[in-house]
Amino acid sequence: MSAASTSSRDRIIEASIAILDGSGEDGLTFRALSERLATGPGAIYWHVPNKGDLLTAACDAIIARAMNAPLVGATPQAIIRTLALGMFDAIDAHPWVGSALTRAPGQLPMVRILERIGRQVSALGVPDEEQWATVGALLNYILGVGAQNAANGQLGRTRGIDRSDFLDAVATTWSQLDPDAYAFTRSMAAHLRGHDDRRDFLAGIDLILSGIEASRRL
Amino acid sequence: MSAASTSSRDRIIEASIAILDGSGEDGLTFRALSERLATGPGAIYWHVPNKGDLLTAACDAIIARAMNAPLVGATPQAIIRTLALGMFDAIDAHPWVGSALTRAPGQLPMVRILERIGRQVSALGVPDEEQWATVGALLNYILGVGAQNAANGQLGRTRGIDRSDFLDAVATTWSQLDPDAYAFTRSMAAHLRGHDDRRDFLAGIDLILSGIEASRRL
DNA sequence: ACCTGAACACCGTTCAAGT
DNA sequence: ACCTGAACACCGTTCAAGT
Numbered sequence: 009m010s011a012a013s014t015s016s017r018d019r020i021i022e023a024s025i026a027i028l029d030g031s032g033e034d035g036l037t038f039r040a041l042s043e044r045l046a047t048g049p050g051a052i053y054w055h056v057p058n059k060g061d062l063l064t065a066a067c068d069a070i071i072a073r074a075m076n077a078p079l080v081g082a083t084p085q086a087i088i089r090t091l092a093l094g095m096f097d098a099i100d101a102h103p104w105v106g107s108a109l110t111r112a113p114g115q116l117p118m119v120r121i122l123e124r125i126g127r128q129v130s131a132l133g134v135p136d137e138e139q140w141a142t143v144g145a146l147l148n149y150i151l152g153v154g155a156q157n158a159a160n161g162q163l164g165r166t167r168g169i170d171r172s173d174f175l176d177a178v179a180t181t182w183s184q185l186d187p188d189a190y191a192f193t194r195s196m197a198a199h200l201r202g203h204d205d206r207r208d209f210l211a212g213i214d215l216i217l218s219g220i221e222a223s224r225r226l
Numbered sequence: 227m228s229a230a231s232t233s234s235r236d237r238i239i240e241a242s243i244a245i246l247d248g249s250g251e252d253g254l255t256f257r258a259l260s261e262r263l264a265t266g267p268g269a270i271y272w273h274v275p276n277k278g279d280l281l282t283a284a285c286d287a288i289i290a291r292a293m294n295a296p297l298v299g300a301t302p303q304a305i306i307r308t309l310a311l312g313m314f315d316a317i318d319a320h321p322w323v324g325s326a327l328t329r330a331p332g333q334l335p336m337v338r339i340l341e342r343i344g345r346q347v348s349a350l351g352v353p354d355e356e357q358w359a360t361v362g363a364l365l366n367y368i369l370g371v372g373a374q375n376a377a378n379g380q381l382g383r384t385r386g387i388d389r390s391d392f393l394d395a396v397a398t399t400w401s402q403l404d405p406d407a408y409a410f411t412r413s414m415a416a417h418l419r420g421h422d423d424r425r426d427f428l429a430g431i432d433l434i435l436s437g438i439e440a441s442r443r444l
Numbered sequence: 445a446c447c448t449g450a451a452c453a454c455c456g457t458t459c460a461a462g463t
Numbered sequence: 464a465c466c467t468g469a470a471c472a473c474c475g476t477t478c479a480a481g482t
Contacts, residue, residue, distance in 0.1 A: 016465085037453085037454090037456085038420075038455085039456095039459080040455090047466070047467080048466065048467045048468050048469095049439040049456085049457085049467090049468080049470095050457085050458075050459080050466075050467060050468065050469095051465075051467070053456095053457070053458080053468050054403075054464085054465060054466075055465095058456080058457080059456065065303065074459065077378045098340050107328075109270055109373060109374040110370075110375050110376075110377050111241075111380075112377075113374055113377045113381065113396075114392075114396035114399070114400075117277075119353070119400070119403070119408065119411050122410070122411055122414070123407075123408050123409075123410050123411045126408050126410035126411065126414065127409075130410060136413075139303075139414070139417075139422060140266055140414055140417045140426065141430060141433075142419075142429075142433065143426075144426055144429075144455070145367065145429070145430035145431060145434070147364065147370070148367055148370030148371045148374065148430060149366050149367045149370055149430075150370070151369075151370035151373060152365070152366030152367055152368070152369035152370030153370075153373075155370065155373045156328060156369065157371060158328075159328050159329050159331045160331055161329075162329075162378035163331065170398045174422075176334075178331075178332035180457090181332070182332075182337070183339070189341075190337065190341050191341075192340070192341050192343075192344035192345050193337050193340055193341045193344065194289065194350060195308040195354075196289045196340070196344065196357070196358055199346045199357075200358075203358060206357065207359075208359040208362055211356075211359035211363070212359060212362060212363035213362075213366075213368060214314075214333065214437075215359075215360065215434055215437035215438060215441065216433055216434055216437055218364070218434040218436075218440045218441060219432075219433035219434055219437030219438075219439075219440065220433060221433070221440070222436045222437065222439070222440045223433065223436060234446085253468085255473090255474075255475085256475065256476080257473090257474085257475095265447070265448080265450080266447065266448045266450095266478085267448090267475085267476085268447075268448065268449070268478080269446075269447050269448070269449095269479075271476070271477080272445085272446060272447075273446095276476080277475065277476090333465080338451095362454050382478095
């Protein structure tokens with residue numbers, strides 16, 4: 009627990025996060041990593057078993073910070089909203105976390121989120137046999153948004169276009185779709201441009217929360 | 227529209243689906259693909275611009291079949307349930323579709339789902355300015371489950387363990403977590419073994435649907 | 445117009461050899 | 464105990480050359 013000392017493994021993970029933030033998932037390479045750490049590719053394998061585990065460890069470092077933030081909120085609902093927003097902001101700042109999360113099912117990063125949200129679902133009074141499905145709904149929704157954010161970030165980097173240019177391009181494509189076959193999608197093209205991701209994310213959380221409350225009243 | 231003729235591109239996509247189903251995402255290689263098609267790797271590039279687009283095209287073929295199935299259901303809610311289950315079953319049969327979907331945001335596969343679900347959300351009477359967030363909640367939830375299914379399938383293949391062995395391993399790990407720090411996760415370990423993914427998936431859809439209905443009543 | 449297959453510039457991972 | 468760096472077995476993609 010000596011906060012001062014930093015192990016080789018910690019340095020590897022920190023360097024990985026820096027590379028992932030700067031160059032995305034494709035940028036994280038054992039060669040790039042070893043260059044940054046002024047060592048050989050083989051050295052890293054002494055501390056980390058493979059690339060998948062390295063990505064999960066980097067992901068876990070981010071999730072741990074987000075989930076250990078102090079929880080303000082009077083009600084379980086308010087705390088769930090705070091936790092969900094914490095996840096959104098973490099993934100927004102580190103888009104690669106969104107895809108890293110889904111690739112490590114049942115592992116530590118996911119468990120941290122499961123635990124935090126699960127306790128609030130329990131506090132909400134959801135009966136035991138419904139808790140798993142209820143937490144799952146919240147978790148999978150957060151995961152879906154996260155994965156989508158990750159994909160957008162990745163696309164933006166590889167094609168060198170920023171977010172609003174990308175949304176513009178999608179909106180244009182949508183508005184040129186067949187009016188009969190894609191009436192709804194066309195009607196959404198306009199919304200696409202100006203919409204606030206964070207606000208929409210929270211609206212989804214609120215929808216699930218009110219669904220939980222409605223179920224409780226039956 | 228001559229259904230009898232099959233273009234080279236169609237043959238490439240069919241072969242890709244066969245490889246993806248049999249060997250997973252890592253198995254889809256331009257070399258493996260060209261071998262199956264009895265041609266050279268370069269030939270494929272005449273019909274498909276790159277691997278990403280190939281994956282999206284294969285994904286779209288699966289999604290198109292699922293979304294074009296005849297819709298039975300008296301109410302918009304019932305139709306949404308049918309559509310969602312269609313997605314679940316498609317991803318269950320082709321796990322790679324789950325991750326391919328998230329990697330093609332705003333593109334055709336996603337638009338097909340958006341359109342089908344969006345129309346029902348509209349039929350539900352959700353006001354225009356809430357439709358985007360509402361469809362997004364359903365879509366992102368489905369996406370999250372799909373991505374998780376894809377990851378499970380991938381993990382199962384690379385580590386050569388089947389689903390129930392994997393769940394067993396996760397349940398064992400969870401039950402050995404710290405009792406104070408991970409009380410909720412530990413209590414879920416038992417549920418993990420016997421749970422029915424498809425039923426839980428539908429429970430999540432119903433939670434969102436009842437959340438939508440509750441919002442409408444305000 | 446479409447196909448061939450060698451070649452290029454990379455990967456993750458291993459492993460003998462060092463300190 | 465930990466690091467080095469060459470080597471192995473792959474990738475996606477390109478492109479001159481063919482038909």
